[in-house]
Amino acid sequence: MATREAIAPLRLRASRRRWGEDVVKVVLALCAFVSVATTVGIVVALFEPAIEFFRDVSIVDFLTGADWAPLFEPASFGVLPLVAGTLLVTACACLVCVPFGLGAAIYLSEYAQRRTRRILKPMLEILAGIPTVVYGYFALTFVTPRLQEIGLPVGVFSALSAGLVMGVMLLPTVASISEDSMAAVPRELRDGAYALGSTRFQVSTLIVVPAAISGIIASFVLAISRAVGETMIVLIAAGGQPNWTWNPLEAVQTMTAFIASVGQGDVATGTTAYKTIFAVGATLFVMTLVMNLVAIRLVRRFREVYE
Amino acid sequence: MSVSAGRLRSDGPRGRWSGRAFYGFLLFSLVIGFSTLGALVLQVVLKGYKWVDLVLLFEPPSAEPLIAGAEPAILATIYLGVLLLLFTVPLGVGTAIYLEEYADRDRWYNRLLEVNIQNLAAVPSIVYGILGLAFLVRGIGLGRVLLAGAMILTLLVLPTVIIAAREAIRAVPDSIRQAAYALGATKWQVVWRQVLPAATPGIATGSILALSRGLGETAPLLLVGALTYVSFNPTILGEFTALPVQIYQWVARPQEEFRVLAASGIIVLLAILLTLNAFAIWLRNRYERRW
Amino acid sequence: MVTATSVTMADVSINLAEREQQLPPKEFREVVFDVNDLGVSYNGNQALQGVSLEIYRNFVTAFIGPSGCGKSTFIRCFNHLNALIPGAVVEGTILYHGEDLYGAHVDPVEVRKRIGMVFQKPNPFPKSIYDNVAFGPRVLGMTDGLDERVERALEQAALWDEVKDRLKASALSLSGGQQQRLCIARCLAVEPEVILMDEPASALDPIATTRIEDLMHDLKRDYTIVVVTHNMQQAARVADLTAFFSITRGAEGQRTGILVEYDATSKIFTQPFDKRTEDYVTGRFG
Numbered sequence: 071m072a073t074r075e076a077i078a079p080l081r082l083r084a085s086r087r088r089w090g091e092d093v094v095k096v097v098l099a100l101c102a103f104v105s106v107a108t109t110v111g112i113v114v115a116l117f118e119p120a121i122e123f124f125r126d127v128s129i130v131d132f133l134t135g136a137d138w139a140p141l142f143e144p145a146s147f148g149v150l151p152l153v154a155g156t157l158l159v160t161a162c163a164c165l166v167c168v169p170f171g172l173g174a175a176i177y178l179s180e181y182a183q184r185r186t187r188r189i190l191k192p193m194l195e196i197l198a199g200i201p202t203v204v205y206g207y208f209a210l211t212f213v214t215p216r217l218q219e220i221g222l223p224v225g226v227f228s229a230l231s232a233g234l235v236m237g238v239m240l241l242p243t244v245a246s247i248s249e250d251s252m253a254a255v256p257r258e259l260r261d262g263a264y265a266l267g268s269t270r271f272q273v274s275t276l277i278v279v280p281a282a283i284s285g286i287i288a289s290f291v292l293a294i295s296r297a298v299g300e301t302m303i304v305l306i307a308a309g310g311q312p313n314w315t316w317n318p319l320e321a322v323q324t325m326t327a328f329i330a331s332v333g334q335g336d337v338a339t340g341t342t343a344y345k346t347i348f349a350v351g352a353t354l355f356v357m358t359l360v361m362n363l364v365a366i367r368l369v370r371r372f373r374e375v376y377e
Numbered sequence: 378m379s380v381s382a383g384r385l386r387s388d389g390p391r392g393r394w395s396g397r398a399f400y401g402f403l404l405f406s407l408v409i410g411f412s413t414l415g416a417l418v419l420q421v422v423l424k425g426y427k428w429v430d431l432v433l434l435f436e437p438p439s440a441e442p443l444i445a446g447a448e449p450a451i452l453a454t455i456y457l458g459v460l461l462l463l464f465t466v467p468l469g470v471g472t473a474i475y476l477e478e479y480a481d482r483d484r485w486y487n488r489l490l491e492v493n494i495q496n497l498a499a500v501p502s503i504v505y506g507i508l509g510l511a512f513l514v515r516g517i518g519l520g521r522v523l524l525a526g527a528m529i530l531t532l533l534v535l536p537t538v539i540i541a542a543r544e545a546i547r548a549v550p551d552s553i554r555q556a557a558y559a560l561g562a563t564k565w566q567v568v569w570r571q572v573l574p575a576a577t578p579g580i581a582t583g584s585i586l587a588l589s590r591g592l593g594e595t596a597p598l599l600l601v602g603a604l605t606y607v608s609f610n611p612t613i614l615g616e617f618t619a620l621p622v623q624i625y626q627w628v629a630r631p632q633e634e635f636r637v638l639a640a641s642g643i644i645v646l647l648a649i650l651l652t653l654n655a656f657a658i659w660l661r662n663r664y665e666r667r668w
Numbered sequence: 669m670v671t672a673t674s675v676t677m678a679d680v681s682i683n684l685a686e687r688e689q690q691l692p693p694k695e696f697r698e699v700v701f702d703v704n705d706l707g708v709s710y711n712g713n714q715a716l717q718g719v720s721l722e723i724y725r726n727f728v729t730a731f732i733g734p735s736g737c738g739k740s741t742f743i744r745c746f747n748h749l750n751a752l753i754p755g756a757v758v759e760g761t762i763l764y765h766g767e768d769l770y771g772a773h774v775d776p777v778e779v780r781k782r783i784g785m786v787f788q789k790p791n792p793f794p795k796s797i798y799d800n801v802a803f804g805p806r807v808l809g810m811t812d813g814l815d816e817r818v819e820r821a822l823e824q825a826a827l828w829d830e831v832k833d834r835l836k837a838s839a840l841s842l843s844g845g846q847q848q849r850l851c852i853a854r855c856l857a858v859e860p861e862v863i864l865m866d867e868p869a870s871a872l873d874p875i876a877t878t879r880i881e882d883l884m885h886d887l888k889r890d891y892t893i894v895v896v897t898h899n900m901q902q903a904a905r906v907a908d909l910t911a912f913f914s915i916t917r918g919a920e921g922q923r924t925g926i927l928v929e930y931d932a933t934s935k936i937f938t939q940p941f942d943k944r945t946e947d948y949v950t951g952r953f954g
Binding site for chain 1: 395396399400402403404405406407409410411413414416417420421424467468469471472474475476479480490492493494495496497499500501502503504505506507508510511512532535536539563564565589590593594595596599600621624625628629636639640643646647650654
Binding site: 481482550552556558559562 | 747749752754776777778780781784785787789791792793794795803804806807808851854855858
């Protein structure tokens with residue numbers, strides 16, 4: 071070792087500039103840039119035609135009109151029936167996913183043994199993994215006839231049928247996020263309550279759920295956002311005609327179903343009718359974006375409190 | 378001198394009943410979920426299994442249900458899957474490496490990048506369809522081709538892959554990196570030779586799960602031109618359909634035979650997805666390293 | 669009265685006496701590192717301040733002191749490993765054979781080629797034993813004669829006989845002590861001049877510890893060794909020179925590490941100059 075310095079003079083600078091490292095960093099940053107480009111693309115793709123649309127159609131008429139008939143002569147562009155249809159189906163979905171998603175979460179978090187939980191939780195995830203077209207099929211061919219059998223006056227298409235199935239699909243979303251936030255509640259809170267003689271029912275409902283409430287609400291908001299953005303179940307089972315009603319037994323068309331049916335067809339590019347796709351799409355995007363941001367905020371808040 | 382157990386409980390027998398009712402409700406919540414799953418699977422299988430045969434797998438669709446098959450749709454789904462993997466894995470892993478190993482967290486643009494990815498993960502799938510319609514189909518004139526469908530599904534699934542890859546990379550302990558740096562490795566050498574190999578099982582599992590999600594998507598494909606009646610086998614730059622779209626087309630028809638066809642198509646689709654998911658889980662169990 | 673501390677000191681006093689005679693006078697020692705007024709801060713918190721000392725060739729130098737006194741921070745300055753921590757700022761100078769270690773355009777890779785490190789918790793790569801030792805040479809481009817290089821490194825680390833038949837086995841299948849020797853072999857394979865050891869035996873059992881200490885003794889023939897240890901007896905056993913660090917408290921109560929005393933090990937343990945050193949080595953605190 072003593073002779074090593076004699077052979078190679080001590081040089082702490084790099085023998086040559088490491089180009090490779092810089093190239094790598096640029097390539098990787100470009101990969102990351104794809105996601106930025108996607109967002110920009112979505113915004114441009116939605117809002118550029120939407121803005122053009124709103125030059126022809128007054129935005130006030132659009133947002134407050136009660137008649138949606140863009141392909142008719144004369145056309146009418148009140149989007150409220152579509153929004154109402156979306157909200158109606160979403161409400162039906164919430165009837166299922168909110169109480170039962172939370173119930174499943176409480177069970178998994180507070181009542182189940184660890185082994186049971188380890189089996190049940192992934193099984194619940196399966197529900198979330200089934201393609202929505204399959205759920206749509208199920209709603210149309212199974213749920214609707216059953217609803218008719220129990221005497222409800224539903225037709226082939228109904229908001230209720232689609233909504234109930236959507237609710238089951240969203241159950242794991244609510245259950246999973248709620249359960250995570252309940253699991254983050256420290257043991258000490260529960261132990262303290264149990265030590266005072268509380269029952270599991272009391273601890274779950276009076277201690278754990280309130281402590282985890284921001285995460286639980288986040289799960290509801292996220293589920294609603296997904297319900298609003300869901301397409302296939304409503305396309306197959308909810309109906310294809312805009313219909314402003316609060317009666318879930320009737321058929322309705324949602325924003326997503328409208329976009330899907332017009333987007334498939336060969337409506338001429340550049341027409342106002344074509345641009346409805348983007349106007350409705352922009353409305354949908356804004357609604358879900360707001361809900362997602364709220365949900366993310368809430369999740370971050372419960373994480374901050376406990377981690 | 379008896380302090381009975383009943384006295385200790387604050388609400389006595391009434392409390393017991395409400396506790397029981399609550400427990401019943403909780404169980405019922407699970408039952409709703411699982412029984413729906415069971416009913417769905419059962420109904421689909423019972424209705425469709427008889428028609429899962431060579432005709433379904435190897436014949437093109439037809440207006441005549443008895444001779445209709447789903448071969449073009451199945452092939453297209455397979456092609457889409459391959460393209461999806463080819464596109465999402467490099468992009469997703471590259472982004473994840475950038476965020477975990479190279480990006481300075483204090484910079485605003487890197488934080489924005491992270492928020493952006495979280496948001497993209499929650500955008501409705503049909504919006505991706507609109508994106509594809511505007512830019513790929515009509516914008517650059519790619520047309521309603523398989524490649525456009527693959528590209529849009531890539532963008533849809535990418536946030537999931539990025540998130541999974543980040544978790545896998547983050548799980549590699551820092552002591553490994555420190556040891557590699559201490560030996561004189563450059564950052565890329567550390568990433569390529571130590572971090573990525575160690576993170577590969579997690580990345581593979583996450584990618585396959587994301588793939589399976591992408592293959593089940595219908596809405597974006599509808600907008601990007603998956604036609605609902607395609608009787609020829611797909612090529613990458615040709616018109617196409619896909620299995621979920623084919624199922625949708627069959628479901629939409631009122632005749633009972635098409636409902637049965639739809640059920641059989643669903644069996645094939647679920648079988649494909651189940652295989653993928655099972656493979657991903659097997660991968661995870663076999664190769665997951667506990668640090 | 670024979671206290672626990674004095675018994676311990678009696679045990680090592682024989683070694684110390686021997687070592688005292690072996691330490692050549694300053695003029696005959698070659699300086700490897702010349703540290704001048706070195707300070708390190710993390711995001712504004714001063715972790716270490718005002719350290720000046722010299723590290724000499726082919727000796728074992730130990731850094732001792734209570735936890736939080738900055739010895740790990742200090743040792744990581746020598747191989748630029750502090751650079752991996754965002755917000756770390758190094759002030760002062762370290763001259764390595766006369767060259768400023770923190771000068772402009774200094775390449776960390778070149779630095780780490782010459783100055784290797786062994787960590788507290790053995791951290792072998794999740795690869796085979798051979799690939800672990802070969803990793804350094806491979807990334808630095810020293811790929812000819814790789815097999816011989818690996819064998820030589822494993823021999824120097826006193827591990828060759830135990831693993832020569834299973835070089836392809838996973839490194840994680842070795843015991844803790846073997847893994848640490850593997851980490852040492854991995855470090856030796858790139859033929860560094862200096863080996864930094866950050867509490868190399870603290871995660872090991874006593875027998876494995878002894879083997880590591882014997883190894884340090886053998887290695888100093890060819891390498892310069894700097895070792896951080898919280899175990900005073902270990903420092904007394906292996907080190908030729910010892911630097912004692914301690915903690916000062918600032919006006920607002922911040923804790924900063926400082927160098928208190930640096931001398932031949934025998935001096936530090938038998939006739940320390942500073943009272944703080946005496947308190948520490950006699951176990952009165954820390």
